[in-house]
Amino acid sequence: MKNAAISELFSEMADIMEILGEDGFRINSYRKVARVIADMPTDIEEMLATGKLAETPGIGKSSLAKIEEFIKTGQITAHQELLTKIPQKLLQLLKIPGMGPKGVKAVYENLKVKSIADLKAAIETGKLAELAGFGDKKAAIIAKGIEFLAKSTGRIRLDQAFNAATIVMGFLNGLPGVKKIEYAGSLRRCAETIGDVDILVAAKDGKKIIDAFVKSEFVQEVLAAGDTKGAVIIKTDSCPVHVDVRVVPEKSFGAAFNYFTGSKQHNVRLREIAVKAKLKLNEYGLFRDKKMIAGATENEIYKKLGLDYVEPMLREDRGEIEAAQKHKLPDLVCLEDIKGDLHIHTTASDGSCEIEELINAAKQKGYQYICITDHSPFVAIANGLSPARLAKQIERIRKLNDRLKGVTVWAGTEVDILADGSLDYDDKLLAQLDFVIGSIHSRMSGDRETLTKRVLKAMDNPYLNCIGHPTGRLIGEREPMDIDMQAVIRHAAETRTAMEVSSNPYRLDLKDVHCKMAVEAGVKLVINTDSHKLHQLDYMPFGVATAARGWATKADVLNTWPLAKFKTWLAGKK
Ligand code: DGT
Ligand code: CA
Ligand code: CA
Ligand code: ZN
Numbered sequence: 324m325k326n327a328a329i330s331e332l333f334s335e336m337a338d339i340m341e342i343l344g345e346d347g348f349r350i351n352s353y354r355k356v357a358r359v360i361a362d363m364p365t366d367i368e369e370m371l372a373t374g375k376l377a378e379t380p381g382i383g384k385s386s387l388a389k390i391e392e393f394i395k396t397g398q399i400t401a402h403q404e405l406l407t408k409i410p411q412k413l414l415q416l417l418k419i420p421g422m423g424p425k426g427v428k429a430v431y432e433n434l435k436v437k438s439i440a441d442l443k444a445a446i447e448t449g450k451l452a453e454l455a456g457f458g459d460k461k462a463a464i465i466a467k468g469i470e471f472l473a474k475s476t477g478r479i480r481l482d483q484a485f486n487a488a489t490i491v492m493g494f495l496n497g498l499p500g501v502k503k504i505e506y507a508g509s510l511r512r513c514a515e516t517i518g519d520v521d522i523l524v525a526a527k528d529g530k531k532i533i534d535a536f537v538k539s540e541f542v543q544e545v546l547a548a549g550d551t552k553g554a555v556i557i558k559t560d561s562c563p564v565h566v567d568v569r570v571v572p573e574k575s576f577g578a579a580f581n582y583f584t585g586s587k588q589h590n591v592r593l594r595e596i597a598v599k600a601k602l603k604l605n606e607y608g609l610f611r612d613k614k615m616i617a618g619a620t621e622n623e624i625y626k627k628l629g630l631d632y633v634e635p636m637l638r639e640d641r642g643e644i645e646a647a648q649k650h651k652l653p654d655l656v657c658l659e660d661i662k663g664d665l666h667i668h669t670t671a672s673d674g675s676c677e678i679e680e681l682i683n684a685a686k687q688k689g690y691q692y693i694c695i696t697d698h699s700p701f702v703a704i705a706n707g708l709s710p711a712r713l714a715k716q717i718e719r720i721r722k723l724n725d726r727l728k729g730v731t732v733w734a735g736t737e738v739d740i741l742a743d744g745s746l747d748y749d750d751k752l753l754a755q756l757d758f759v760i761g762s763i764h765s766r767m768s769g770d771r772e773t774l775t776k777r778v779l780k781a782m783d784n785p786y787l788n789c790i791g792h793p794t795g796r797l798i799g800e801r802e803p804m805d806i807d808m809q810a811v812i813r814h815a816a817e818t819r820t821a822m823e824v825s826s827n828p829y830r831l832d833l834k835d836v837h838c839k840m841a842v843e844a845g846v847k848l849v850i851n852t853d854s855h856k857l858h859q860l861d862y863m864p865f866g867v868a869t870a871a872r873g874w875a876t877k878a879d880v881l882n883t884w885p886l887a888k889f890k891t892w893l894a895g896k897k
Contacts (some may be wrong), residue, residue, distance in 0.1 A: 326360050326367045327560055329393055332402050333357035333386070338417060339405040341424035342431060356386045360673045362856060368394055392398075412438035419720045420468035420801050421461070429456060443469060464768055467802075479562060480798055481865050482519035482828040484510045487557060491522055494539050495568070500526045502569040502573050507583040511635045513868035515831045516798060519565035521583050529570035536568050543785035575607045577620035582606035588640035589633075598630050598643070604628075635702070636871040642837070656850075658864050660883040663692035665758055666737065666791060666823065666851030667860075671716055672697035673705035674855045676724065678732065684860050685730050692886055694733035694758045695720060699747035701739040702764050708736075710752050717755055731886060733757035737791055738852075742766050745782025746787065753786035758893070760823065760851075762791035767804050775807040782811075782820040785897045789821040789849050792832040808837050812844045818897040821847040821881055824873075826866025829858065838873020847892070848873075 337353035340346075359381040360367060370376040371394060377387055389399045409431075416427045416439060430436040433454055434445050442465070445451040452462040479487075488506045495504050501524055505511070508521030526532055531549040537548045537555055543563055546554040553568045571579040582590060582605065597604035602611055608618025609627055617623040627630045630647035634655055637643040646652045667681055668674030678695060685693045697716070698707035708716060713736065720734040735758040739747040744755065746761055753759050761781045763774075781787055793811065794803035815822055822841050825832045830853070833841065841848060850866040852859055868882060877883045881892065 325394065326363055329358045329367060329390055330360040331388075332393065332399055333360065335414070336399075336402050336405055338414065338424045338427075339409055342413065342428045343405075343408060344428065352381075352383070353384075355381045355651045360390075364666055364857070377692060405855070407670065408439040415439055416442060419465060421464045422468065426456075426465075429454060439469060439472075478516040478799075479564060480516060480828045481510070481513065481566065481831070481868075482862075483559065483561050484520050486561070487520050487559050487566060488522065490541055490557065490559060491520070491536075491566050491568065492655060494541070495522070495524055495532070495536065495616065498526075498532055498535055500528055501532065502526055503576055504578055504793055508567075508581055508585060511584045512586065512638055513636055513865070513872060515869070519567055522568045523576070523580055523583055524568060524570045524571050525573040525576045527572070532570050533568065571606070573619065574615075575618050577624055578604070578618040578621070579606045581621045581624055584635050584638065586639050589638035589643070592644045593624075593628065596630070598625070600628065602627075634871065636868055637874070639872070641836075642828075653874050653876050656867060656875045656877050656880050656883060657871070658867050660877045660880070661690070661863060661867065662850050663690045663694070663882050664688075664692035664854070664860060664863065665692075665735065665789075665849055665882055666696050666760055666825070666853045667693060668697055668737075668853075671704075671712065672707055672718040676854075676857050678720065680729065680857060681854075681860075682730060682732060684857060685846075688860065688863075690730060692731040692889075694735040696735040696737040696758070696760050699738040700737060701741060701747045705737070707747075710748060713748065713752060714755075735759060737762050738787075738843055740777060740781040740837055742777065744777040746781060746784055750784070750786055753784070756786070758788050759786050760789045760791040761787045763804065765796055767795050767801075769804075771805040771807060773879060774804050775810055778806060778811050779814045782814050782818045786892055787820060788896065789823050791823045791851075792814070792825040792827075792830050792853065793822055793837070794832050794834075796832055797829045798831065803832070808840065812841050812846055813847045815841070816844045819892075821849045822849045822850050823865045824870045826850060826852045826862040826864070826869070828862060828865050831865060831869045833869070833873070835869055836873035838870050838875055838881055840873075842873055842875050842879050848875055849881050851882070 333353050334357035337350045340350045360380060367376065367521050371391060389401060393399050413427065413431060414724040416422050430442060430445065434450055436442045436445055446462050446466050451457050452459045464845060488510060492504050495501055503525035505523050506520065509517050510520055524532055533548055535554040537545045537553050541557045542555045543558045544556040551570045555566055556563045557566050594604050597609065602609055608615040609624050617627045622632055631650055631652050633647050633652065636655065643652065668687050669676055669678055681693060698705040700707040700709050720732050724732055734756050736756055737760045740761045740763045741747055778790060794806060796803035822833055824838060838848060848870055850870055852862045854860050881889055
């Protein structure tokens with residue numbers, strides 16, 4: 324689908340026009356087109372062919388012509404022309420967290436900044452801080468943003484890695500002689516970012532498979548191609564991805580699967596246990612002298628080492644080896660346990676779905692309940708609901724519920740936690756809701772003490788049920804807030820406040836180690852998607868995996884509970 328690429332071109336055109344100070348009305352219409360296309364669930368080419376694109380609100384004649392041009396030629400002349408009007412490296416400034424088109428325009432016009440290097444210099448000489456609209460604080464944030472950008476290591480998000488694995492596995496699946504295919508490495512462990520994707524194939528003739536793999540059409544660059552291993556960079560919709568493919572004999576598949584799943588630290592511990600038992604463990608099998616005693620499956624390897632089977636999500640050497648020896652591994656929460664999604668936005672604020680669409684989607688997923696949680700007024704850019712609009716929404720949801728079968732819709736909110744720790748609706752209104760998530764969306768760069776106090780104070784509100792995306796990080800884009808998580812978790816236990824695990828692959832917030840702290844403190848988790856679009860409801864497995872990496876069981880996760888039990892728990896706070 325060319326949707327993403329076209330949407331990006333329109334927003335880039337809008338960015339350039341904004342930097343050049345062109346007509347605001349046109350800029351907005353380009354942004355609108357970008358948004359409409361990004362939200363479009365069907366292939367834009369198909370929409371164009373069937374004439375549906377021309378009827379889509381927000382897409383005028385001139386945009387239509389540009390889209391048509393892109394589909395025919397792979398570029399848009401107007402875009403190319405805009406690019407000639409600005410310095411080549413200027414757009415890179417937009418990648419810095421804290422810099423928008425307005426900021427870029429200001430530094431370009433007033434300080435002649437044409438690149439990130441120029442901007443760095445302007446920060447060092449203090450010129451940026453002197454510029455109207457910036458100041459010391461903002462300059463410091465931007466300096467941090469530049470550092471952050473430089474540090475980003477090329478690791479990719481879980482969703483991007485899964486897409487890449489799907490492409491490659493789909494291809495390998497069609498090759499003759501392939502007995503088994505699995506993904507291993509950090510992807511199988513569902514780590515929060517992925518360095519490269521490791522795929523394992525069981526087959527006799529490795530060379531044939533590697534040859535076919537490195538020649539496949541999605542390959543952009545071949546890094547290595549041997550008899551049993553190929554390493555390449557593949558093209559995907561979102562980014563280039565490094566993929567390693569290894570071919571092993573079927574009788575060693577379990578040993579290889581175990582070895583290449585890692586983590587390295589977990590492997591080291593396993594090998595130590597083997598050595599103590601006078602055995603040898605490597606990627607070919609578990610051996611006593613020269614005799615292989617296990618290797619075809621992971622299960623038999625763990626068993627022969629005297630361990631219970633360890634789920635990949637736990638293989639980080641964070642106590643799982645000891646627990647496996649004592650038969651004390653947790654029975655991890657899994658996707659099938661999830662009974663509802665409790666953080667979803669609708670068109671009332673900044674979501675793109677109607678409540679009715681969400682109900683249908685929830686039914687398809689077999690959920691028993693969902694909760695609608697639009698924003699509160701403080702986040703004006705997200706069209707947060709005024710108290711009156713929220714009251715109306717509550718009424719509407721109650722009416723809808725009367726007619727519903729099989730699934731219950733809760734009226735909720737994602738209310739802003741304001742700078743002083745108070746909530747953005749009054750208690751009287753909050754009291755009418757089924758579920759209240761409180762989140763921080765402003766002044767996120769405050770100091771540790773201020774931010775921690777702010778969260779603790781919010782939890783004291785008797786109507787607050789859950790802290791949403793507690794650290795506010797965006798993987799690869801924004802650092803987490805500096806918060807004393809130990810203190811927050813302790814207070815969550817004291818106030819019967821749950822902590823959210825956001826399944827959005829940019830967030831995964833709480834992260835795994837914080838989930839484990841929460842679980843150990845007896846704090847309940849809620850695994851949500853924070854969906855703004857329909858397809859984002861599918862993010863749930865990422866959150867479940869993150870909670871599982873934090874050793875969470877079904878009992879630790881409120882939205883695996885039956886409705887009545889959940890309600891009773893919630894009632895206990897007030
Ligand atoms: P990544 O790709 O950085 O996200 O992380 P992994 O865990 O996928 O690491 P990768 O791709 O370098 O290697 C895959 C697995 O292979 C790793 O989890 C464990 C195993 N492995 C790789 N190198 C070593 C090593 O030097 N020693 C041991 N014991 N295992 C290794
Ligand atoms: Ca890897
Ligand atoms: Ca690798
Ligand atoms: Zn949200």
